[in-house]
Amino acid sequence: MHAQTRSLALTVLASAMLMTVLDGSIVTVAMPAIQADLGFTPAGLSWVVNAYLIAFGSLLLLAGRLGDLIGRKRMFLAGTAVFTAASLLAAVAGSPAVLIAARFLQGAGSAMSSAVSLGILVTLFTEPRERARAIAVFSFTGAAGASVGQVLGGLLTDALSWNWIFFINLPIGAAAIALAAHVLPADRGLGLRAGADALGALLVTAGLMTGIYAVVRIEEHGAASAHTLGLGALALALLAGFLVRQRRAATPLMPLRILRSRAVAGANLAQLLMVAALFSFQVLVALYLQKVQGYGATATGLAMLPAALVIGAVSLGVSARLVTRFGERAVLLTGLGLLVGVLGLLTRLPVHASYAVDLLPVMLLAAGFGLALPALTSLGMSGADEADAGLASGLFNTTQQIGMALGVAVLTTLAAARTEALGAAGAGAAEALTGGYRLAFAVGTGLLLAALAVAATVLRAKTPARPQAQETSKTPEAPRAPQTPEAPQASRPAEAEAVTAA
16 A cells, blocks of 8 residues: 555544544533533533543454444444444534434444554555654554543633534544545455354343443442442453353453463453543643632643653654664563653642642653553554454453543542542541542552553563675565455565564
8 A cells, every 4th residue: 555545544543532532522522511601510511522432442342343344444434434324423412412423322332443543554554663653653643632631621611502512523523434434454354254253242241341441430339339349340251251152152252362462361451550640630730720729621731742742742753763772571670660640740639739740740750641542552453463453452442441430449549538538537628639539649659560560560561683794774674464365465566565563
C-alpha cells in the first residue's frame, strides 16, 4: 500500500479513536445541563455515562474476534456507522430513556470500531520506525482526547447547548466512513466457521457486562455490599465458564494461545494497573479543582490542558525514536517512573493550592503517559500473529476499559469514604475532600508501582537483530510482522523492500 494511503488510513483510525475517547469525557461537563433539560434524577443521571461504559467494555472482546472472522474493515465501517447514528439519536433525545438507549448504542458502535483499529494498524505499518510512529499517533489520540473532551464539552455546552456534544460527531463520523471505505485494506476474514463460538460469546459478554455493571454501582451500594459481592461472584463464574469453554471448543472465540505470550499477558496486566490509576487521576483532579478550588467546567478543562499537550508532544515527537533506539520495555519503565511521580506528588496536595507550584508540575510529569502507552500498545500487539490481530486489539482495549471502570469506581469510593470519616471527625468540607483525594492518589501510586514491577519482571527486553551487511542504517531491525493476505511479501518484492521491514 502506498505511503500516502497508509497515512490516510492512520488518520481514519485515529479519528475514530478520537470520537470514542471524546465521547467518554465530553459528556461529563455537560451533565448538569442534561439533568436540568431532560429531568434526570440524581441516580438516573449516572447512567448517561454508565450505559456507554457497560456496552463499550463488555463488547470489545467479542467485536475484536468477529473482526478477525468477518473482516476488520467491515467491522470498523459498521461500528462507525452505528456510533454516528446513535450520536444523532442522542443529540435529539427528548427523554432520559431515549438518551440512555442512545448512549448504549454509542458504546456498542465504539466497541465495534475500536476493537479492530489496532489490528488494522499493525498490519498496515510493518517497518519498525513507521509502526512506532503510527502507534504513537494512535496512542496520543486516546491519551490526550480525554482532556480535550473536557475543554470542548465545556465550550460547546456554554456557547450552544448540551446537544452539540453529540451533533459534533456527525460530520466526523460521516467523513471517517467515506474515507475508510477507500483507504482501509480489504480483508475477507477467516470466516465464521473459524471461530463462531456462540456459547463462548454469550458467556464472555454476559460476564463482562455483569462485572462492569457491578463496578459502576460500587459508589451507590458499597464495595462490601451483597449487591456488589453477588454480582461480582456471578461475573467471575461466567468468565470462568468462558475460559473452560475456550479450552474445549473446537472453534473458540478467544484461542487461549494468545495468553501464552509473555508480551501480551504482561502488557495487558501492566495496562490494567496503569489505567486504573491514571483515569482516576483525571476524574479526581477535575473534582478537586471544581469542589475545592472553585473552578468552573471550562476552567477545569483548561487547567488540565497542559497534561494533554505534553502527552502529545512526547507521543508524537519523542516516543517513536526512543522505542526504536532503546526498545519498548525501557521506554515503558521510564514512562511508568514518571507517572509514579505524578500521583506521588498529588498525595501532598494542599487545601489551598497554587496552580503553578502544586498542579502544573504534575501536569508536566504526565508526559510519562506519552512514553508508557505507545510502548504498552506495541508490546500488547507484538505476541499475536496476523490471524489473531483483531482479537489482540479487542483484548487490549477490553483491559483498558476494565481498568478505567475499576479505577474510577474503587478510588472514588475510597475517597468518598475517607472524606466522610474526616467530616465526621470535625474537618471542614474542603479539608475533608482533599484528604479523601490524597488517599485515592496514594492507592493509585501503589497501582503504578505494581505496574512498574510487572513491566520489570514479566516483560522481557528484546534482543535486537544484527543489521545486515548491506544495510547502511544503524537502527536495529525488529522481527518481521506477518503480511496481510492481500499483500503477501513474496509477491510484491519492490513494495516489500520499500515499505515492509517490520
